[in-house]
Amino acid sequence: xxxxxxxxxxxxxxxxxxxxxxxxxxxxxxxxxxxxxxxxxxxxxxxxxxxxxxxxxxxxxxxxxxxxxxxxxxxxxxxxxxxxxxxxxxxxxxxxxxxxxxxxxxxxxxxxxxxxxxxxxxxxxxxxxxxxxxxxxxxxxxxxxxxxxxxxxxxxxxxxxxxxxxxxxxxxxxxxxxxxxxxxxxxxxxxxxxxxxxxxxxxxxxxxxxxxxxxxxxxxxxxxxxxxxxxxxxxxxxxxxxxxxxxxxxxxxxxxxxxxxxxxxxxxxxxxxxxxxxxxxxxxxxxxxxxxxxxxxxxxxxxxxxxxxxxxxxxxxxxxxxxxxx
Amino acid sequence: xxxxxxxxxxxxxxxxxxxxxxxxxxxxxxxxxxxxxxxxxxxxxxxxxxxxxxxxxxxxxxxxxxxxxxxxxxxxxxxxxxxxxxxxxxxxxxxxxxxxxxxxxxxxxxxxxxxxxxxxxxxxxxxxxxxxxxxxxxxxxxxxxxxxxxxxxxxxxxxxxxxxxxxxxxxxxxxxxxxxxxxxxxxxxxxxxxxxxxxxxxxxxxxxxxxxxxxxxxxxxxxxxxxxxxxxxxxxxxxxxxxxxxxxxxxxxxxxxxxxxxxxxxxxxxxxxxxxxxxxxxxxxxxxxxxxxxxxxxxxxxxxxxxxxxxxxxxxxxxxxxxxxxxxxxxxxxxx
Numbered sequence: 045x046x047x048x049x050x051x052x053x054x055x056x057x058x059x060x061x062x063x064x065x066x067x068x069x070x071x072x073x074x075x076x077x078x079x080x081x082x083x084x085x086x087x088x089x090x091x092x093x094x095x096x097x098x099x100x101x102x103x104x105x106x107x108x109x110x111x112x113x114x115x116x117x118x119x120x121x122x123x124x125x126x127x128x129x130x131x132x133x134x135x136x137x138x139x140x141x142x143x144x145x146x147x148x149x150x151x152x153x154x155x156x157x158x159x160x161x162x163x164x165x166x167x168x169x170x171x172x173x174x175x176x177x178x179x180x181x182x183x184x185x186x187x188x189x190x191x192x193x194x195x196x197x198x199x200x201x202x203x204x205x206x207x208x209x210x211x212x213x214x215x216x217x218x219x220x221x222x223x224x225x226x227x228x229x230x231x232x233x234x235x236x237x238x239x240x241x242x243x244x245x246x247x248x249x250x251x252x253x254x255x256x257x258x259x260x261x262x263x264x265x266x267x268x269x270x271x272x273x274x275x276x277x278x279x280x281x282x283x284x285x286x287x288x289x290x291x292x293x294x295x296x297x298x299x300x301x302x303x304x305x306x307x308x309x310x311x312x313x314x315x316x317x318x319x320x321x322x323x324x325x326x327x328x329x330x331x332x333x334x335x336x337x338x339x340x341x342x343x344x345x346x347x348x349x350x351x352x353x354x355x356x357x358x359x360x361x362x363x364x365x366x367x368x369x370x
Numbered sequence: 371x372x373x374x375x376x377x378x379x380x381x382x383x384x385x386x387x388x389x390x391x392x393x394x395x396x397x398x399x400x401x402x403x404x405x406x407x408x409x410x411x412x413x414x415x416x417x418x419x420x421x422x423x424x425x426x427x428x429x430x431x432x433x434x435x436x437x438x439x440x441x442x443x444x445x446x447x448x449x450x451x452x453x454x455x456x457x458x459x460x461x462x463x464x465x466x467x468x469x470x471x472x473x474x475x476x477x478x479x480x481x482x483x484x485x486x487x488x489x490x491x492x493x494x495x496x497x498x499x500x501x502x503x504x505x506x507x508x509x510x511x512x513x514x515x516x517x518x519x520x521x522x523x524x525x526x527x528x529x530x531x532x533x534x535x536x537x538x539x540x541x542x543x544x545x546x547x548x549x550x551x552x553x554x555x556x557x558x559x560x561x562x563x564x565x566x567x568x569x570x571x572x573x574x575x576x577x578x579x580x581x582x583x584x585x586x587x588x589x590x591x592x593x594x595x596x597x598x599x600x601x602x603x604x605x606x607x608x609x610x611x612x613x614x615x616x617x618x619x620x621x622x623x624x625x626x627x628x629x630x631x632x633x634x635x636x637x638x639x640x641x642x643x644x645x646x647x648x649x650x651x652x653x654x655x656x657x658x659x660x661x662x663x664x665x666x667x668x669x670x671x672x673x674x675x676x677x678x679x680x681x682x683x684x685x686x687x688x689x690x691x692x693x694x695x696x697x698x699x700x701x702x703x704x705x706x
Contacts, residue, residue, distance in 0.1 A: 101536035101537075101539065101540060103502070103532065104537045104539070105536075107501070107505075108502045108503070110502070111502065111506025111507035112509055115514070134499065135499065135533075138499070139494075144693050144695065144696045145692075146482045146484075148473075148476070148477040150474070151486050154696075207697050208697060235699075317706075
C-alpha cells in the first residue's frame with residue numbers, strides 16, 4: 045500500500061492518460077512550471093508539444109482546445125482559479141457543450157476542464173473563492189467533484205477518456221487529503237455512480253466534494269444517537285438518482301451539504317427531486333452558502349459563509365426529530 | 371460603405387482562377403439565398419435567415435483557393451461559405467427547413483450548418499467565437515503532420531470581440547496555419563463599422579505581426595488572388611494572414627427586418643452598394659452563352675434542392691435530445 049495524496053492522484057491520472065493516449069495534451073497558464081503542482085513533471089516526461097503554457101487568454105485557449113478536440117486531440121485545460129471559468133463560460137457551455145447536438149452528432153468535443161483548489165482556499169477573497177459546479181450541472185456539462193484521492197484519480201481519468209466536455213472540480217478543502225491505496229488498483233470511476241462512504245439507517249446525508257469529509261466526521265460524532273448514511277454523488281451531472289432513491293428507501297430522511305450558493309444550487313435540485321420522486325418521511329434540509337454569496341476576505345467572514353460542521357449537525361438532528369416513522 | 375482600397379502584401383498568387391467555376395459558385399449562392407428567402411416568406415422556415423446576398427465573392431473566392439481537405443469555420447451569415455466549401459445545396463436547404471435530411475439532421479438550422487466530412491467545422495452564431503476553434507483545429511492539423519489550412523470567417527463586428535484579438539496573438543505566436551477572413555459588409559447588424567471600430571481592421575492584425583490585406587470583396591478573382599497568397603503562406607507554416615474583404619450586404623441583417631424595417635441606411639445607399647455586383651463582375655468574364663448555361667444548371671439544382679427539402683420528413687419530437695452527449699448519456703425529461 046502507498047500513501048496517495050489528492051494532488052498526486054490528479055498528477056498521476058494526467059500522466060497515466062498521457063502515457064496511454066498520445067492525443068492527450070495539457071493547456072493552461074504556468075503548466076510547465078506547474079505552479080499548482082498538478083502538472084509537475086509532465087513537460088519533462090512528455091515534452092512541450094503536449095504541455096503548453098498559454099498566455100492570459102482564457103477564452104481563446106478554451107476555444108482552441110475545442111478546435112483541437114474536434115480534430116482528434118483530447119486536451120485537458122487547467123484553470124488556476126475557479127472564477128476563470130466565468131471568462132471561459134461562453135466557450136465551454138455555448139461552444140464545446142453544444143456542438144454534438146447542434147451538428148446532429150457529427151462531432152464530439154472531448155475536453156477536460158480541471159479546477160484544482162476550487163472553493164475557498166483560505167484568504168483569496170471575492171474573486172478566487174467560488175465553487176460554481178452547480179452552474180455546469182444546470183447547463184448540462186458533465187461535472188465531477190471528487191472527494192478522495194482514489195476518486196480524484198478515477199474521475200479525472202474518466203473525464204479525459206470521455207468523448208464529451210467534462211468539468212472536474214478538485215475542492216481546496218480536499219486537496220490535502222491522503223489515502224492508503226494500492227496503486228495498481230487505481231482505476232477510472234464511471235460518471236453518474238455515487239459512493240456510499242458510510243452506510244446508515246436513520247438519515248442520508250448527501251455531501252459534495254470536500255464536504256464528504258465533514259459529513260463523515262459529523263456522522264462519527266453523532267454515532268451514539270443517529271445512524272447517518274454518507275452519500276457522495278461524485279458527479280453532479282450525470283447524477284446517480286437511482287442510488288439516492290435506494291439510500292432514501294433505507295433512511296427516508298435527507299440532509300444535503302453543498303458548497304454552492306443556496307438559490308439554484310445543486311442542493312436545491314437534490315431536495316426537489318427527492319421530494320418529487322423518492323421516499324421521504326420528514327421534510328429534508330440543506331446546508332449551503334447563503335444566496336448570492338461573495339466570500340469576504342477576513343478569515344471569520346470567509347468561514348461564516350461556508351457550510352459548517354455545526355450547521356450540518358443541527359440539520360441532521362432536526363430532520364431526525366421531525367416527520368413520521370421510518 | 372467603405373472604399374475598397376487595396377493594401378497589404380502584393381505577392382502574386384500561384385494559381386489561376388477558374389472564372390466559370392467562380393461564377394458558378396457566386397450564382398449558386400445568390401440563387402440559393404433568393405430561394406431561401408422565398409421559403410422564409412412562405413412560412414417554410416422556422417424563424418428566418420441572415421441572407422448572404424451581395425457578399426458572394428468572398429465565399430466563392432476564398433473557398434476556390436482551398437484544397438478539399440482544408441477546413442473552414444463559418445458565421446451566422448454562413449450559407450455562402452458552406453455552399454462554396456462544397457456542401458450539398460439540397461441538404462443545406464433541408465437543414466434550413468429543419469428536416470431530418472438536413473446537414474445537421476435539423477438540429478442546427480441556418481446558423482449552425484456543419485459538414486465535418488468536407489471540412490466545414492460549423493457555422494457559429496456567436497460573433498468571433500469560431501476564431502479560436504479554427505486556430506485549435508489548425509494547431510492540431512500541424513501536430514498531426516498535415517499541411518491542411520483552416521480558414522475562419524467573421525464579420526466586421528467580430529473585430530471588437532476580445533476573443534478574436536486573443537486568438538490573433540496565439541495564432542501569430544504559433545504561426546498557426548489559419549487564415550482570418552473578415553467580411554466587412556459595413557454593418558454589425560445596424561451599427562456602422564465606422565461607429566464601432568477605432569483604428570483599422572487590418573491594423574489590429576498588424577499589431578500582432580500578422581500580415582493583413584484590404585481586398586475588394588465584390589470581385590471574386592481579387593478575393594481568390596488574396597486568399598491564394600494567404601493560404602499558400604499558411605501552408606508553408608509561415609503563419610496567419612488577415613484578409614479584410616470589403617463588401618456590402620444587399621439584403622437585411624436578418625429576414626426579420628423585412629417586416630420590422632429598422633431604419634439605418636437609406637435606399638440611395640443600398641442602391642449605391644448594389645451598383646457593384648459580384649454576379650455581374652464575374653459574369654462579365656464569361657461568354658454570354660456559357661453564363662446562360664450555368665444559370666440554367668443552377669436553377670435546376672435549386673429547384674431540386676427546394677423539392678428535396680420540402681419533401682423531406684420533419685424530425686420526430688421524441689428525438690429532440692438526441693446527440694446531446696456523444697456517448698449517449700441520457701438527460702432527464704422535463705417532467706417526472
